[in-house]
Amino acid sequence: MRMFNTFTRRVEELKLGKTVKIYVCGITAYDYSHIGHARTAVFFDTLRRFLEFKGHEVIYVQNFTDVDDKIVRRAVEEGKTQKEIAERFIAEYFKDMEALNVRRADYHPKVTDHIPDIISAIQKLIEKGYAYEVDGNVYFHVPAFKRYGELSGMSLEELNMHRIEPDPRKKDVKDFALWKSAKEEDVKAKAVFESPWGLGRPGWHIECSVMSAKYLGVPFDIHGGGRDLVFPHHENERAQSYALFGVEPVRYWIHNDFVTIRGEKMSKSLGNIVPIRTAVEKYGGEVLRLFLLTAHYRSPLDYSERALETAKKSYDSLKNSLILLDMEIAYLKTFGEKRSPANVSVDEFFDGFVRALEDDMNTPKALAVLHEFSRFVNKNVYSMSLNELEHCFDTFRKLCWILGIFEKYERIPVLSEDDAELIKEREVARKERNFEKADAIRNKFRERGIQLIDTPEGTRWRTV
Ligand SMILES: [Zn+2]
Structure with a gap:
C-alpha cells in the first residue's frame, strides 16, 4: 500500500511487518472537541481498520494532553483543578468518539501518568548536551541537533522567524521548553510536579516522544496527526526522540488536512468551530463520519x-x-x-x-x-x-x-412457518381486495416491530 510521507514529501510504498505500530497525537483536554478533531480521529481509525482488514495486527496509541496552559487557565477560571478539567473533557471526547464509531486505542496515555518517564528523558537530553536548565526551566537546544527542520522542510530563516515569544533565557531563539517552572496559576490548578529543577510541569512536545517510545518502542511505523502539528510539535518531537535514541524515530509521518468552514480553517482562535456533538445531534454520528471521508485526507474539507x-x-x-x-x-x-x-x-x-x-x-x-x-x-x-x-x-x-458505518446494523429476522402462512394469507386477501383483513395482518406484524413492505416481487419485511 502507498501513502504520502510528510518526511520525504512523496507517496511511497509502505513497508510494514505483521504488526503495525501507530501513534496519533490526541487532544488537549480543555474543551469539547470539534469537527477538526473528528477528522483526524476518523481518518486514522479508518486507516487502522483497513490495515486490520489487510491482516495486520495494529497497536494503536493516542495520547491525551492533560496538563497545559489552556487547561490550567480554565481550571483557575472555574475554581477547579487541572485534573478535574482534563478528566471531564476526556470523558466527553470518548462520548463523541463512540458516536463516530471511532474505536478506543490500545493505549490512551496521559501526561500526568508519565511524569517520572518524562523527567528521566529530560535528564538524558541534558546529559547528552541537547538541553540546558535556566531558573527551573529546561530548554531543548535546537542548534545542538543538526537535522532540525527536516520534517517540516523549513529553512533556518523561516525557523528563526517563527518564534512568537522571545525569551531572554533561551540560548537560541528556536529553543523550546522541555520543562516549565511552576507559575502561580499552575499551583492553583494543582498542575505542578516535583523535579530535579524544582516544581513545574512538562512542555508540550516531550510527552509524545516519551509516550510513543514507551508504548511502541523506537522506531515505530506510523506517526499521525493533523497537518497543523507538523511544525512545531512534530518537528520538536522528532528532534527530541532522535536526540534520545540516536535513530530516526518514525518510519512514516502521515498528516491529515483541516476542516474548513466557508474556506477558513476551523479553529478555536478563529471562533468558527462546530463541536462534534452539535453535528452528531443534527445528522447522526455515522453520517458525520461518512462526510469526513468524502474528501481525500490530504485535501481540506469544507463543512456546510x-x-x-x-x-x-x-x-x-x-x-x-x-x-x-x-x-x-x-x-x-x-x-x-x-x-x-x-x-x-x-x-x-x-x-x-x-x-x-x-x-x-x-x-x-x-x-x-x-x-x-x-x-x-x-x-x-x-x-x-x-x-x-x-x-x-x-x-x-x-x-x-x-x-466505520453500519456497525450497529441489526439483521432482519427469518420468520416462522406460521408467520410465512400469515403473509401468504394477506397476499390472498389483497388480491381479493379484502383490505380490512390485509391491514389487520399488517398491524399484527407491526405490533411485533416488523414492517411488511409490498414490492412488485411480493411481500418483504424489515424491523422498525
Ligand atoms: Zn503529540
Missing part, C-alpha cells in the same frame, strides 16, 4: 449544511442497499424459495474499493466504488440466488466496516 445533507443522502442510499439485500435473504430463507444463480460477481467492487484505499487512502474513490456496488445491488437483488445474496451482503458489509 449542504455538504452534510449530501452525505446524509449518500448514507441513506448505501443503507437502503444493505437493507434490500437483507430483506431478500430473510425472504428466501423464510419461504425456502430456490432461485438459480444469476452468475453475477461483486469482485470488481471489492477489488476496486481495496485498490482505492491502497492508493494513499483514497476514500472518495472508495466511496464512489461503494455507490456503484450499491446500484448493482438495487438492480440485481431480485435475481440473485441465496448464496449470491449472502456473499454480496457480507462483502458490502465488510467494506462498510472499513469505513
Whole structure:
C-alpha cells in the first residue's frame, strides 16, 4: 500500500511487518472537541481498520494532553483543578468518539501518568548536551541537533522567524521548553510536579516522544496527526526522540488536512468551530463520519449544511442497499424459495474499493466504488440466488466496516412457518381486495416491530 510521507514529501510504498505500530497525537483536554478533531480521529481509525482488514495486527496509541496552559487557565477560571478539567473533557471526547464509531486505542496515555518517564528523558537530553536548565526551566537546544527542520522542510530563516515569544533565557531563539517552572496559576490548578529543577510541569512536545517510545518502542511505523502539528510539535518531537535514541524515530509521518468552514480553517482562535456533538445531534454520528471521508485526507474539507445533507443522502442510499439485500435473504430463507444463480460477481467492487484505499487512502474513490456496488445491488437483488445474496451482503458489509458505518446494523429476522402462512394469507386477501383483513395482518406484524413492505416481487419485511 502507498501513502504520502510528510518526511520525504512523496507517496511511497509502505513497508510494514505483521504488526503495525501507530501513534496519533490526541487532544488537549480543555474543551469539547470539534469537527477538526473528528477528522483526524476518523481518518486514522479508518486507516487502522483497513490495515486490520489487510491482516495486520495494529497497536494503536493516542495520547491525551492533560496538563497545559489552556487547561490550567480554565481550571483557575472555574475554581477547579487541572485534573478535574482534563478528566471531564476526556470523558466527553470518548462520548463523541463512540458516536463516530471511532474505536478506543490500545493505549490512551496521559501526561500526568508519565511524569517520572518524562523527567528521566529530560535528564538524558541534558546529559547528552541537547538541553540546558535556566531558573527551573529546561530548554531543548535546537542548534545542538543538526537535522532540525527536516520534517517540516523549513529553512533556518523561516525557523528563526517563527518564534512568537522571545525569551531572554533561551540560548537560541528556536529553543523550546522541555520543562516549565511552576507559575502561580499552575499551583492553583494543582498542575505542578516535583523535579530535579524544582516544581513545574512538562512542555508540550516531550510527552509524545516519551509516550510513543514507551508504548511502541523506537522506531515505530506510523506517526499521525493533523497537518497543523507538523511544525512545531512534530518537528520538536522528532528532534527530541532522535536526540534520545540516536535513530530516526518514525518510519512514516502521515498528516491529515483541516476542516474548513466557508474556506477558513476551523479553529478555536478563529471562533468558527462546530463541536462534534452539535453535528452528531443534527445528522447522526455515522453520517458525520461518512462526510469526513468524502474528501481525500490530504485535501481540506469544507463543512456546510449542504455538504452534510449530501452525505446524509449518500448514507441513506448505501443503507437502503444493505437493507434490500437483507430483506431478500430473510425472504428466501423464510419461504425456502430456490432461485438459480444469476452468475453475477461483486469482485470488481471489492477489488476496486481495496485498490482505492491502497492508493494513499483514497476514500472518495472508495466511496464512489461503494455507490456503484450499491446500484448493482438495487438492480440485481431480485435475481440473485441465496448464496449470491449472502456473499454480496457480507462483502458490502465488510467494506462498510472499513469505513466505520453500519456497525450497529441489526439483521432482519427469518420468520416462522406460521408467520410465512400469515403473509401468504394477506397476499390472498389483497388480491381479493379484502383490505380490512390485509391491514389487520399488517398491524399484527407491526405490533411485533416488523414492517411488511409490498414490492412488485411480493411481500418483504424489515424491523422498525
Ligand atoms: Zn503529540
